[in-house]
Amino acid sequence: MISARPVQGTFRRLRWWANAILIALLFAVPWVRIGGQPLVLLDVPARRFHVFGLTIFPQELYFLWLIVAALAFALFFFTALAGRLWCGWACPQTVFTDVFAAVARRIQGWSRGGPPARIAAWRRVATHAAWIGLSAVVGFHLVGYFRSPYEILGAVRAGDLHGASMAFWAAGTALCYFDFAVVRQTFCKYLCPYARFQGVLFDRDTLVVAYDAGRGEPRGKKGTVDGDCVDCHLCVEVCPTDIDIRQGLQLECIACTQCIDACDGVMDQVGRPSKLIGYRSLRGLEGAGTARLARPRVLVYGTALVLAGVVFATLLAARKPLAMQVAHNPASLFQKMADGRVGNAFTLHLQNRDRTDRVFRLQLKPAGEYDLVSGMNPLLIPATSSLETRVFVIARDPDVNGGALRQVTFVLEELEHPDRRVERTSSFMLPQWVGGGGSR
Template identity: 40%
Template sequence: MSDPDLINVQEIAPSEVAELDLYQKREKIYTRKIEGFYQRLRMFTGWPMLLGYYCLPWISIGGRQAVWFDLPEREFHILGLTFWPQDFSLLAFLLIIAAFSLFAVTVSAGRVWCGYTCPQTVWTSMFMWVEQKLEGTRNQRIKLDKQPWSLNKASRKLGKHAAWLFIAFMTGMTFVGYFYPIRELSYELATLTTGNWQLVWTAFFTLATYVNAGWMREQVCKYMCPYARFQSVMFDADTLIVSYDAKRGEPRGSRKKSLAHKESGLGDCIDCELCVQVCPTGIDIRDGLQYECIGCALCIDACNSVMRKMGYDPGLVRYTSERELEGGTTQWFRPRIIGYIVMLSLMVGVFSYNIASRIPLELTVIRDRNNLYVETADGGVENIYRLHIVNMDGSPHKYVLRLDGLEGATIKGDTRYALDASEDREVTLRVAAKATDLSTPSTSFTFEIVAEDMPSLRASTESRFMKPL
């Protein structure tokens, strides 16, 4: 009889352990060109963004570049409006609105941002289009890469990379053109008279575009972009995702078009792997939801084209939700989405109100702290102030300075100022009052500055007037 205090140990042979190379060489993905509804839809989302990006710096509004972030002058000109560092709260609001919009779209429609409007996707698609035009179809590109070097191969490769570099250069120059007048930049680059910083940043963004869109491509989406990593936190059972209907497609297998595949025990999937060949990240959507999927729907267009040829119903691969795949109905209005919509509406309302009520004028007043007051021979008291006036409007204005709340006080100095557009000026002046007119040693009053040609353009700030005890 065995001892109850002993534990029987069974020796188990170690299982085979597969080696995992953490520094595997990237396998080049050869994507296949496909036409379809979602591919046409991507044209309507990608091209407007490209045209806006490349054209906005060349458009002038009020004699100034439509979008120009003038960092040396700390002025940010956007579609006729001029913003200053004092307006950074508006930028914070705008970033919060963009973040909540992205979250709301992700919860409801998955990664449509990645698939349709992400700059990495748009520029990569443009580079892939150039590649297809100069090197041919998917099979032709595979064959070309396997061929030994020849004049034909060298000319095709050289032409492709030259086109890539040209697009990358235009992208880099345009980006720098948002921070430096693009007409001057283009002339200086053409005549090789540009400054070092402009040249360095243009070269940097040219190289970044060339590498990211031409060479790294899906590596940026898979390993560098954080969005793919935290998207699972925002997904739920009702989120729209690109999915393969395994109940309908399995078991998969090739067959003739005339075969009654249902009677033969086959599903609708003919295992053509066309969905894999068109995928820009190289995944097989039939393996289920994967973080590499950017929701571009190219696999949907590919599968639907095959379904039409076979005479089957489209939608074997489609936009759907986990709940719908399980036989339920997608719930569109759910608490999380309603919460996002409410928060977005509030923030857009506050942002719009701040933009509409924004006064493009600022007045800052600092008392001279070296001398609290100066006594004059006639029994008066003077205080010295330094005023900082900023005309944040795009037009010049004439302003008049006034005092409010300090009885009998006068301003010793100029009270009228003509400021050009986007001009800031510092003014030192004295305010004089009789000590007998002041009831307390410290009296609160207000400086107010008003535009003579636009009374609604005014700003005020509070200060204090000091007298002897």
């Protein structure tokens, strides 16, 4: 069921602006390009994750884990301080469910008192049509975080309606429609994992949306009781999760603040002070003083958040803009040549992690012991790309040191900045060492 029209008030206005900024950001981010690279794109098929200027390769997934860990610690930190701030103010589930409900109320002609006595069939059809259209827009941008929106639009323009891009978009649209139009706040009440464990993040100093029972009770019509609550039920009517905040803190409360605005309006009308429902701590409600900011759990979560940031910054500072992996060609460990020399084939996996195209030179160490045969050298590797190349290394004198196990070091350095380099060492296979006398 669509929740009642929210009452205008301070929090309603603040949330409207917060939602507008959040939606603008969520929609804008997939389109933004910096130096030709996406600002955020979790490109799973290409195994590259673009996150705010950093392109993360599969070997560097620890960056992604650190970002996720920092977000989790930030969530814990702010939850311990101010309750379910995320749920009420920033969670896309809340934001888009509110938008879908607002669209429905507008199309169906709801008044302040609720829906009209009878909603015409065409209005119901128009509501679902609008929801499907909205779902397509939201789903498009949701998929845009995993597949470039420019690619999806290109597929639409090319009429490729059966491709993967269209399939993802259709799935994203269906998911958004089902979630924001059908499931709505049921997700918050019964399915959201965060709602299940947020209780353990709270303590007596956490700020939550709460009813001041000491001031409100006994409740009843104005003039008939001493309490300030006039039992108008408006706080219950506007609650999107259908709870009565006067019964105390409940798991279902997403801290959307709609009951605060509703009750403030009532208090204004009956000439009593506002904030009968408001942000307050259990400590404050019990009259045991004001909420403390510095508490063990806040300090632990804050320290963990700072540590995650420091580790991330340290790893980022030490990050090399290029990478190389070396693998022996398993099909042929060595080859004996007509002149008696021995060669080994290698596959090199090279990465340019920079956001600009770079040219690299490949060399061998120790110099003078090996010859490098490569189809291309220097090599151009486009920005944030990988390149796989096969090379053949020939030992000039395979009998040096009596044919003992030998090592060859590959050196990859940027042509214009030779100080940007990586080295990888691999074994060089000889017939004596492998135990064979010919090509393998």
